[in-house]
Every structure is written in C-alpha cells, then in structure tokens.
Amino acid sequence: MRINSKSSKSLSKLENILIIGNGGRENSLAWAIQKNDLVKKVYLIPGNAGSERIKKCKRIKMDINNKIELVEKLNFLKIDLIVIGPEIPLANGLADFLRKKDFKVFGPGRDGAKLESSKSWAKEFMQSANIPTAKFWKVNSLEEAKKIIYSSSTLLVVKADGLASGKGVFVPNSKDECYRAAELILNGKFGKSGDIVILEEKMEGPEVSVFALCDGENFILLPTAQDHKRLNEGDKGPNTGGMGAYSPAPLLTEDYLLKIVKEIIEPTINKLKKKNIDYRGVIYLGLMITKSGPKVVEYNCRFGDPECQTIMPLMDQDFVFLLEKCAMGKLTGYEKIATSDKVSGCVIATSKGYPQEYETGFPIKIGKIDSTDCQIFDSGTCFSPDRELQTDGGRVLSIVCQDKNFDLVFEKAYRNLKEIEFNGIYFRNDIGHQVRKNFLNKN
C-alpha cells in the first residue's frame, strides 16, 4: 500500500471533464483540473456564477436526477471523467449508476458513501476495525437517550445519524442541553436523518483534516489542512460550514502522519475491502489529536469545503491524472504526489447573519486582485438578470493565497479581500492564527 503518488501521464483520453456540484469546492476542483493541457473543457452541473471566470469551464443547467437526460448529455459531450463533489448524490448512488453506464467516476458508490451518510454505520465500522474513535451509544428513543445522558459521568456529544447539511451535531455544555438536543433530533428536526441518534464521548484536542485519494485498493495522501468552523474570531460562536483554512497543518509532523496512516487510514481501507466496498474517491478524515493519540471525529466521502479550495492551488497540473487513476482503480506504482513547496490559506467571506438568517441578492464588486498565487473561488454567487455578479448564499466566496509562509499568505489574502465588496460582507480576521507568527506576536 503506497502513501504517496507521482503521476505523470494519463491512462486514457481526458479532454472533457464533468464536475457535479455548485460550491467553492467544485470551482477549486475545476480550476485545478483545467491546468492540464490535455483537458479541453471542464463542465459543471450546475456550478455557480464564479465557474464562468475559470478557464475552459462551462456550466450546464440540468437536473441530475433526470437520469435519461443526464446520460444523453454526457454521451453527447463525450465526457471522459466525472467528479462528484457533494455527499448527497454520492449517498443516493449516482456514482454507481454512472459507472454502470461505463463512465469513469471519481466518487464512491452508495455503499462507500455510508462512511458519511450514516454515523452509526461509520461508528460500527470503526469499532469492528479497531480504529480509534470516541466511545458511542446508538439510540432510537428519547427514553434510552435520557438514561444514557444522565447516567454518564461526562458530557456527551449528540448527533443525528444521517446527513443533515453539517447541522446535525451538538456539542452541549450541560446534561440538560444534551437531552434537549437528543429531543430535537428524535422529534424530527432532521427528518429521517434523525431516526437514530448517536451519543458520543466528548473528546478534547485540536482538529485536523486528512484526505486520502483511494482507488479501491491503494491510496495517496493530499496535503493536510486545518479549518476554522466557528463563526467568530478566537474560534468562538456558532459552528459554520467553515470560515477559512490553511494547508499543510504543521501540527502533523511526518512521524505523526505515519501513525495516522498505520492506526487509521490503512485499517479503514482494509476494512472497506473486507466489506467488498470498491471505494474510488476521496476519504476525508476529520481527526482530533487527543492526549491518547489521533481519533476519528468523522469520515466524509467527499472533499471538505473550504479545505479543498485551500489545497487545490498546491496541486500541479497532473492532479487530474490522480483522479482518473482513482476512478479506474489504477493508483499503483507511483511514488510521490507533486505538490507546491508553498503553503496555502483561505478566508471565507459570508453574508451578514450567516449561519442563521441572511439576505441575498447584493451586488458584488471585485477590484484588482493579485494575478499570481491568489484565487477567488465563489461558493454562493449568481448573476442578476442584467448579468451583475451578486450574493446567493451564506458563504459567498473564498479568497485563497499561497506563499513561502503563513504570514505572507494571510497578509496577501487580507490585502486582496479589501478589493472585494458587497453589502454585509463578513469574515474573520484571525484565520490561521495558530500558524501566523506575526499574529501570535501581536496578540
């Protein structure tokens, strides 16, 4: 089993690539993929307004659930490789369907996507493979939940079993809060996703994200990352989809990463194989570095957002070959992933009010942005009827910069952010505070 990979040529024709999804993640994937000279066109279904600023990119507006129309379109466009961005189509089996129609697909089937789509499945999976994670209880009645919550010697984390757009996890401060969270979930706040509740021991420690590209048999690691989930500076306030990130995470030394590979990644892939799950896609590992070692907080079956935007600019033009090889089950025989020796940081600009209520439809002005080592990836933007760029979501766009060190990265990111204007723009000024020497010295 190899950890790293060097890919230097494509295995097949790679002219027309399709990416499914509409966020910053998909735009950053498109941006990284189009860098390869073999690639002629990158289609996004549906993409967003920002996709139109990326070279070779074209948006297609269609319903991916209309399977007949989808296959017709993909054949017409002579699509060589499909990358599925978000978790919902993966959990619904879109990759299985497209593979059956002979397309090369990067993204796991419905079975592999269960790592994310069912937390109880993932916890039982980890338990049976001896993968370190918090102790847990699976319950489907409030009565059971109550017994466990109030008899536990520590506070428990409460999670809806199924997909809940990142909103189904509660980290309470008291047992009553814990009980109320279980009640909310079991009373249907997240529909069927909350039929089962997971109660989990609360872990302590910094969180890191590790990404393994997998071809069903072998894997390679992308640069590591750390993101900032909380809305406010000082990592305070409510949880969000992510307010910024940086890569690589200096917290993870090479030795520690090797420990993660041995204790978590290899057992995960071996267990998938034992279960006859041919996992061709990315396994996102959300890890907590606890006093007793690394533990899995969660698996995702897709790239994290904003980590993806942060990592993609570190990839060289051959990144698309890695995706192709995963899709074809042919990752073997390579030795080193080609990445930039720079570091990367990303700051997200949101609408005022996010993650609660917010208004959209405000015009966005983008001034003069550095032409190298600085990218804007739109997350929630659209065009007004007269083609004016406007806000269309809670997280509006990300600004991503690369440089020799994190001080320079974030100096550049915040300088360029001044060139972006829209009504109610909000962002944190302390993204990457742990790795910015200037920031640490000042505060």
Ligand code: AMP
């Ligand atoms: P998840 O969607 O499972 O990753 O959870 C979202 C966030 O909740 C994580 O990034 C952690 O910050 C926090 N969290 C989840 N599970 C735990 C746990 N067992 N102990 C402490 N924090 C947790």
